[in-house]
Amino acid sequence: MASIDLVGVSKQFGALSILDDVNISIGDREFVVLVGPSGCGKSTLLRMIAGLEPISDGTISIDGAIVNHLGPQKRDLAMVFQTYALYPHMTTAQNIGFPLKLRGSSPEQIERSVARVASTLHLEALLDRQPRALSGGQRQRVAMGRAMVREPRAFLFDEPLSNLDAKLRHHMRIELRQLHKSLGATSIYVTHDQIEAMTMADRIVVMNRGKVEQIGTPLELFDRPANTFVAGFLGSPTINFAKARLSAGSKDVTFEDGIYPLALNGASDIAAQDVIAGVRPQHIEIVATDVAPLKGTVVLVEHTGCETNVILDVGNSEWTVQTLSRHRLNQGEQVGLKFDPAHLHLFSASSQERILW
Amino acid sequence: MSKARKSVLCWVALSPFLIIVLFPYLTMLSTALKQKDEIFTFHRSWLPREFYLGNFVELFVDRNFGRALVNSLTISVGATLLSLAVAIPAAYALTRMRVPGNSALTNYLLITQMISPIVLIIGLFRMFAYFGLINSLMSVIIAHSAFFMAFAVWMLRSYFATIPKDLEEAAWIDGAGRFSAFVRIFLPLCLPGVVVTAIFTFVNSWNEYAMSLTLLRDVSQQTAPVQIAFLTGTLYQIEWHLIMAATLIASVPVAIVFASIQRYLIGGMSLGGVK
Ligand SMILES: Nc1ncnc2c1ncn2[C@@H]1O[C@H](COP(=O)(O)OP(=O)(O)OP(=O)(O)O)[C@@H](O)[C@H]1O
Numbered sequence: 001m002a003s004i005d006l007v008g009v010s011k012q013f014g015a016l017s018i019l020d021d022v023n024i025s026i027g028d029r030e031f032v033v034l035v036g037p038s039g040c041g042k043s044t045l046l047r048m049i050a051g052l053e054p055i056s057d058g059t060i061s062i063d064g065a066i067v068n069h070l071g072p073q074k075r076d077l078a079m080v081f082q083t084y085a086l087y088p089h090m091t092t093a094q095n096i097g098f099p100l101k102l103r104g105s106s107p108e109q110i111e112r113s114v115a116r117v118a119s120t121l122h123l124e125a126l127l128d129r130q131p132r133a134l135s136g137g138q139r140q141r142v143a144m145g146r147a148m149v150r151e152p153r154a155f156l157f158d159e160p161l162s163n164l165d166a167k168l169r170h171h172m173r174i175e176l177r178q179l180h181k182s183l184g185a186t187s188i189y190v191t192h193d194q195i196e197a198m199t200m201a202d203r204i205v206v207m208n209r210g211k212v213e214q215i216g217t218p219l220e221l222f223d224r225p226a227n228t229f230v231a232g233f234l235g236s237p238t239i240n241f242a243k244a245r246l247s248a249g250s251k252d253v254t255f256e257d258g259i260y261p262l263a264l265n266g267a268s269d270i271a272a273q274d275v276i277a278g279v280r281p282q283h284i285e286i287v288a289t290d291v292a293p294l295k296g297t298v299v300l301v302e303h304t305g306c307e308t309n310v311i312l313d314v315g316n317s318e319w320t321v322q323t324l325s326r327h328r329l330n331q332g333e334q335v336g337l338k339f340d341p342a343h344l345h346l347f348s349a350s351s352q353e354r355i356l357w
Numbered sequence: 358m359s360k361a362r363k364s365v366l367c368w369v370a371l372s373p374f375l376i377i378v379l380f381p382y383l384t385m386l387s388t389a390l391k392q393k394d395e396i397f398t399f400h401r402s403w404l405p406r407e408f409y410l411g412n413f414v415e416l417f418v419d420r421n422f423g424r425a426l427v428n429s430l431t432i433s434v435g436a437t438l439l440s441l442a443v444a445i446p447a448a449y450a451l452t453r454m455r456v457p458g459n460s461a462l463t464n465y466l467l468i469t470q471m472i473s474p475i476v477l478i479i480g481l482f483r484m485f486a487y488f489g490l491i492n493s494l495m496s497v498i499i500a501h502s503a504f505f506m507a508f509a510v511w512m513l514r515s516y517f518a519t520i521p522k523d524l525e526e527a528a529w530i531d532g533a534g535r536f537s538a539f540v541r542i543f544l545p546l547c548l549p550g551v552v553v554t555a556i557f558t559f560v561n562s563w564n565e566y567a568m569s570l571t572l573l574r575d576v577s578q579q580t581a582p583v584q585i586a587f588l589t590g591t592l593y594q595i596e597w598h599l600i601m602a603a604t605l606i607a608s609v610p611v612a613i614v615f616a617s618i619q620r621y622l623i624g625g626m627s628l629g630g631v632k
């Protein structure tokens with residue numbers, strides 16, 4: 001098991017900059033999830049760690065030793081590809097045993113290890129089949145098996161669950177977490193599914209356009225997003241934003257369109273400025289109009305069964321409120337909105353960075 | 358529509374093509390089994406007077422056709438092996454590695470195929486004469502593999518490009534070196550492509566005439582197509598009974614070879630290793 005450090009890692013394809021000054025330090029036994037929108041460079045970064053993609057600038061080290069020029073064979077990492085990449089001409093058993101065969105293990109030894117892995121992944125009945133005769137979920141488990149059969153210094157996963165149905169995905173998520181617990185293996189896991197990120201990670205790295213936006217535990221990122229991108233990326237439904245003005249000494253926030261000011265007891269050394277205010281849908285309560293600082297007009301009510309999502313016009317923005325109570329609301333009705341100021345996120349309108357108050 | 362009726366209809370629709378394809382073979386067979394005096398009769402008959410194998414005997418015993426077949430086989434197998442030995446690594450490099458001028462090189466390969474070998478024949482002759490290789494089967498093996506290699510590279514390259522790079526990368530991460538991943542993962546997967554390319558090279562080499570005629574001056578070195586051609590023009594008469602017997606025999610290896618690769622030509626291998 002190992003720690004992995006990325007220092008100032010950059011990647012260019014020709015003139016195109018894909019990754020820019022990425023710094024991530026991953027501790028031994030840590031489970032780190034890389035998230036970000038499609039095309040932000042997650043797979044590229046993972047491939048660079050694996051040694052499949054040359055590094056344009058910066059250093060990658062494993063256990064303190066720089067591996068920039070070490071081939072993928074010598075890094076002793078295991079990777080589960082987005083495409084599974086099973087060897088089509090080999091059976092499940094041969095696929096899983098391949099890394100051991102390369103290391104010159106004896107046939108009995110290979111058979112024992114394959115049997116052990118197959119029983120963890122419930123693949124015993126499929127050992128003699130070729131990949132083409134397996135379902136997507138089964139292929140995915142074989143790909144995991146091939147990674148698990150040896151004890152690599154770290155596991156790299158590239159969206160391994162993206163092709164599974166919701167139920168199997170949930171099952172595999174739990175299975176992966178347990179696997180991580182029992183092996184204690186350093187893992188880097190790429191996904192753009194935020195639920196996967198939130199539930200599986202020790203720490204999450206949020207990336208956007210080749211840059212790291214924020215690194216932290218799932219709850220840190222959820223509760224104190226560093227900028228509007230992170231705030232908007234994590235959480236479902238997405239956080240509500242509105243333009244607002246923060247008064248000097250951060251005493252209160254005034255929303256546009258003459259919406260009521262919100263009294264805060266903030267730090268006194270922050271200058272008055274234009275801000276973007278954010279509140280998560282789960283943190284807003286629908287109340288009577290006369291006791292509420294904020295008002296909105298109902299546009300749509302969605303019942304998902306468990307929660308109810310109310311979509312409202314608040315000033316110039318569209319907000320979503322998520323509640324557990326089944327409000328009887330009509331379109332066009334005015335309602336009051338209330339939230340604890342502790343759940344208000346303020347970001348500078350100019351830099352989009354979080355303002356601490 | 359029932360399955361039987363469907364297949365009868367298919368056969369009816371295909372029968373004109375079948376007749377066109379089979380006609381030369383039937384003529385060949387029918388003539389090869391006839392005696393010399395039986396060929397130019399006024400009342401033509403498909404069936405020979407008797408089942409006569411004398412033409413084949415004459416061919417092998419008097420005309421030494423067996424020697425020509427062995428020569429042809431040596432050359433075709435040699436040319437196939439040599440051109441694959443060069444074309445496989447070349448095609449691998451063109452699809453998998455960063456080669457400067459990759460696309461220019463590929464186009465150049467195609468352009469060489471537009472030149473007929475007959476244009477190059479004098480140059481080739483002088484070159485092989487310089488190396489003292491005239492009348493050596495080796496010269497034709499080299500010439501054939503050089504000439505058919507471009508096609509082989511072209512064909513292998515397009516086949517290699519269909520094999521996902523992920524598979525080799527997975528092998529590297531599993532600990533395989535570049536060569537080991539090539540041999541254990543890549544080659545088994547592109548075997549159908551290699552086989553088809555090998556067959557095409559073999560058939561092309563087997564049928565090639567101009568270079569073999571020019572580079573092999575000695576009768577004992579002649580290849581089958583060259584010897585068949587000699588049967589038409591060396592004497593005052595054209596010996597159709599022998600020519601047909603010889604072409605029949607010469608087309609057998611090609612027919613066997615094509616029948617054996619049908620499976621690769623039709624099916625292609627469904628991979629299923631990546632989603
Ligand atoms: N070989 C290449 N040449 C040029 N650009 C490339 C190359 N490979 C990837 N890119 C670009 O790099 C960017 C990042 O790609 P990458 O595959 O890392 O994205 P990703 O974050 O994994 O996206 P996804 O979530 O869709 O898998 C993309 O804009 C892509 O177009």
Ligand SMILES: [Mg+2]
Nearest residue numbers: 042043044082
């Ligand atoms: Mg990706």
